[in-house]
Amino acid sequence: MRKCGTPAHGPQDLFSVKHLMSTSVKTAVDGDENPAERHRQWVTRAKTGEEEAFRMLFEEFFPKIYGMIFHMVGQVETAEDLAQSTMVQAWRRLNQFDGRSAFGTWLYRIGVNTALDHLRRRKNRPMESLEVAAEAGIEPAVNPEPPGGALDDRELGAAIDRALQKLTPEHRAVFVLGEIEEMAYEDIGRVLKVKRGTVMSRMHYARRHLQRLLRPFYERAQS
């Protein structure tokens, strides 16, 4: 990411994000050695057939991939299946990974494409899509409203996920990668194979749409 004179990601932001991360993710951030170098070593060993090395990659990346896919599809079971499918594909195709990008970028590309493929298939089956949405507790026509009382983080998370499902898959992917996974535009462009300008405009329109959908929550949080 290019440096900005007035960085939007200040130290406080980074702290709060770290605070929300799972234990395995924390290890990646706080580890003494360079995570990219550690991933490179694990990939090299896994390519020679060392199962334990791929297990290390799995343990580090599976929670992140699951979280990203969950935000994309909005359903726990589907996210589990697709995250597993992503890791299986990565393991099988590991010899195709040439190391020109970071392993995480390569893995996210597989995960995002797996999620987008699923969403395209779901779109082609409207009845199933409605059933899946109903199962997941997603009510397509209802805007999220904050419950009474204090704003609970879990309820807020559920409302954010409902709102995310109202974005187009392409806008959702950019928002999830940029705002939740904290990827730079260049990396998002590499994952989605789109230009930087496309990333920027999709991010802008995704934010505007979400701001409208989440306005009641935003106002409550402010108060």
Added chain:
Amino acid sequence: MSELNPNDRQLIATEYFDGALGPEELAWFEENGLASDPVVKETLEGARGLRELVRRGARPEPPAALAFYWERVRADVQGVGRAGARPMRASWRWATPVRVLATAAAVLVGIALVLPRGGSMMSTVERAESRQPGLYTSVVPARGASVVWITGLEYLPEGYVLR
């Protein structure tokens, strides 16, 4: 600055907020006082508020332990290797109906075991086993019944029959 329409200003504000402006673009942004432009300010405030909200929301965690998923991934990679590398998507497509049928069959077996049969005879399941990698079976004794628990049905090859 004046030649930029409001939409362009919003887009530039988005890049600025995401730290994506290059040094020259950033200098231009600051020289033109864009940070104090009402449209830019509104965009920045909106983006900041949304970011705070999104990062406050709980981050989803996988519902099961990592070891559970690892075993399934491992079994899938090993199982498919023996079955001749069937494409992944095809293997998942038929998994749902098989899973539904097998679950229904397991429930029926359970009900049949629980139902009274005119006497005190009660069938029991002695053992449940699977030779298919990734498919695990176990018998859980319950009050007046035995529950056959089957995990990993999605790893069953096409045409496989549950007996």
